[in-house]
Amino acid sequence: xxxxxxxxxxxxxxxxxxxxxxxxxxxxxxxxxxxxxxxxxxxxxxxxxxxxxxxxxxxxxxxxxxxxxxxxxxxxxxxxxxxxxxxxxxxxxxxxxxxxxxxxxxxxxxxxxxxxxxxxxxxxxxxxxxxxxxxxxxxxxxxxxxxxxxxxxxxxxxxxxxxxxxxxxxxxxxxxxxxxxxxxxxxxxxxxxxxxxxxxxxxxxxxxxxxxxxxxxxxxxxxxxxxxxxxxxxxxxxxxxxxxxxxxxxxxxxxxxxxxxxxxxxxxxxxxxxxxxxxxxxxxxxx
Amino acid sequence: xxxxxxxxxxxxxxxxxxxxxxxxxxxxxxxxxxxxxxxxxxxxxxxxxxxxxxxxxxxxxxxxxxxxxxxxxxxxxxxxxxxxxxxxxxxxxxxxxxxxxxxxxxxxxxxxxxxxxxxxxxxxxxxxxxxxxxxxx
Amino acid sequence: xxxxxxxxxxxxxxxxxxxxxxxxxxxxxxxxxxxxxxxxxxxxxxxxxxxxxxxxxxxxxxxxxxxxxxxxxxxxxxxxxxxxxxxxxxxxxxxxxxxxxxxxxxxxxxxxxxxxxxxxxxxxxxxxxxxxxxxxxxx
Numbered sequence: 001x002x003x004x005x006x007x008x009x010x011x012x013x014x015x016x017x018x019x020x021x022x023x024x025x026x027x028x029x030x031x032x033x034x035x036x037x038x039x040x041x042x043x044x045x046x047x048x049x050x051x052x053x054x055x056x057x058x059x060x061x062x063x064x065x066x067x068x069x070x071x072x073x074x075x076x077x078x079x080x081x082x083x084x085x086x087x088x089x090x091x092x093x094x095x096x097x098x099x100x101x102x103x104x105x106x107x108x109x110x111x112x113x114x115x116x117x118x119x120x121x122x123x124x125x126x127x128x129x130x131x132x133x134x135x136x137x138x139x140x141x142x143x144x145x146x147x148x149x150x151x152x153x154x155x156x157x158x159x160x161x162x163x164x165x166x167x168x169x170x171x172x173x174x175x176x177x178x179x180x181x182x183x184x185x186x187x188x189x190x191x192x193x194x195x196x197x198x199x200x201x202x203x204x205x206x207x208x209x210x211x212x213x214x215x216x217x218x219x220x221x222x223x224x225x226x227x228x229x230x231x232x233x234x235x236x237x238x239x240x241x242x243x244x245x246x247x248x249x250x251x252x253x254x255x256x257x258x259x260x261x262x263x264x265x266x267x268x269x270x271x272x273x274x275x276x277x278x279x280x281x282x283x284x285x286x287x
Numbered sequence: 288x289x290x291x292x293x294x295x296x297x298x299x300x301x302x303x304x305x306x307x308x309x310x311x312x313x314x315x316x317x318x319x320x321x322x323x324x325x326x327x328x329x330x331x332x333x334x335x336x337x338x339x340x341x342x343x344x345x346x347x348x349x350x351x352x353x354x355x356x357x358x359x360x361x362x363x364x365x366x367x368x369x370x371x372x373x374x375x376x377x378x379x380x381x382x383x384x385x386x387x388x389x390x391x392x393x394x395x396x397x398x399x400x401x402x403x404x405x406x407x408x409x410x411x412x413x414x415x416x417x418x419x420x421x422x423x424x
Numbered sequence: 425x426x427x428x429x430x431x432x433x434x435x436x437x438x439x440x441x442x443x444x445x446x447x448x449x450x451x452x453x454x455x456x457x458x459x460x461x462x463x464x465x466x467x468x469x470x471x472x473x474x475x476x477x478x479x480x481x482x483x484x485x486x487x488x489x490x491x492x493x494x495x496x497x498x499x500x501x502x503x504x505x506x507x508x509x510x511x512x513x514x515x516x517x518x519x520x521x522x523x524x525x526x527x528x529x530x531x532x533x534x535x536x537x538x539x540x541x542x543x544x545x546x547x548x549x550x551x552x553x554x555x556x557x558x559x560x561x562x563x
Binding site: 308309310370373379380 | 442443445446449450453463464466467468470471474475478522533535536537539540
């Protein structure tokens with residue numbers, strides 16, 4: 001895909017000689033295709049950066065997008081794609097920013113002498129621009145993927161709040177479907193909150209969980225066992241009738257884990273446990 | 288070989304494991320503790336593992352053994368400060384640390400030991416730690 | 425080598441003594457942090473490595489641990505190979521059973537370590553040593 005040294009030098013020559021005309025026309029084409037969603041000044045800056053990076057890449061001899069000398073060009077292209085992806089442009093709009101160069105070059109070459117060599121050059125430049133476009137497209141997709149992954153993670157965190165509801169008592173109200181990944185996040189966050197707040201009691205409320213399968217039940221059980229290893233007790237509340245039936249039908253042993261009908265019952269249960277302890281250490285004062 | 292220090296605070300022996308222990312160090316700690324329980328007549332042992340990045344089956348077994356030995360010597364052992372990642376790993380490993388009492392931190396551990404001693408002796412405070420002169424070896 | 429899996433330069437650690445088991449743990453942790461395994465995954469891998477390194481020392485009469493990074497294009501991971509020239513394991517199924525032990529341990533070393541990693545491969549036989557390969561991938 002690389003250009004020969006000769007082709008490179010002719011490309012540099014063209015880009016240099018017609019610098020102003022190329023960047024102006026390029027900005028014009030982009031402004032039309034993006035319909036004013038980016039300012040002229042912003043587009044001009046990007047185009048000038050690209051233009052400059054291309055000349056730099058071509059100057060060192062054979063123009064090859066994968067070579068070391070094209071490092072700056074790749075960086076500029078990647079930066080452009082990231083920016084477009086973040087601002088919500090489509091992949092086509094992003095790639096077009098690069099492909100527009102083809103039209104510009106064609107116009108420039110047409111006004112020069114048209115012969116067989118020019119045609120060959122144009123084909124060579126063309127395939128180079130194609131390569132740059134594909135690179136842009138890949139960077140765009142990568143940025144989008146990382147954006148999606150970040151959002152998924154944020155969603156996961158938002159959907160699993162661990163709250164301190166009383167001195168020494170934290171609760172996790174679980175809402176929605178619990179898959180393995182989410183169950184794991186819940187487990188880790190709950191245990192960390194126990195440490196951070198020095199709370200010996202945790203209430204896992206599953207009122208908002210529509211269904212429980214073996215895997216989810218296993219995750220909840222493991223959380224309870226892990227909490228116990230750390231010196232904390234878990235109470236499970238809000239088990240709905242259908243879920244109770246599933247648990248029994250699946251043959252899942254909840255063993256000696258305390259279960260309560262509602263979050264309020266669970267809290268009352270914990271307070272009674274801690275209340276007894278508190279009363280024992282601090283006899284009630286006379287009023 | 289490194290040695291884990293054992294501190295005496297009132298009626299309690301406090302062991303704070305700060306190093307990545309070799310198996311030998313762990314065995315040494317087990318022996319040191321048994322001797323110190325007898326020598327001091329303490330009724331509580333707190334093993335702080337806050338700094339331990341992992342607990343494998345060897346350390347797990349050491350903790351269980353210490354708990355059993357101290358029970359025989361009339362002392363209560365509480366393991367405190369286990370990190371969440373360590374607890375999750377132990378569950379996956381299948382190690383349940385049978386017979387070991389745990390608490391979130393040193394403070395909770397002391398409360399637990401105090402409560403246990405209360406249960407054993409009612410509200411009778413005559414059981415002063417210094418009274419028992421068991422160190423006759 | 426598995427197709428499509430790129431292996432980084434392995435780092436070797438001899439396992440001849442108690443202290444070497446500690447060194448294996450530290451080496452594995454450093455590599456696990458470098459490939460950015462989550463804290464829980466780091467802990468699981470280091471725990472598994474500790475069990476297997478101890479097995480290499482106690483049952484295999486010493487050997488080596490070779491730690492390397494792996495990359496399958498989507499995720500990165502850590503691969504550890506434990507090798508010894510010991511007597512090998514005669515009955516593998518039995519050795520992988522929870523609670524089975526010949527060395528006075530809890531019998532959770534091999535079976536437990538297998539649960540803590542994503543891939544577990546064992547090559548052993550009477551009188552031909554043991555070679556255990558484990559891999560943990562980033563999420």
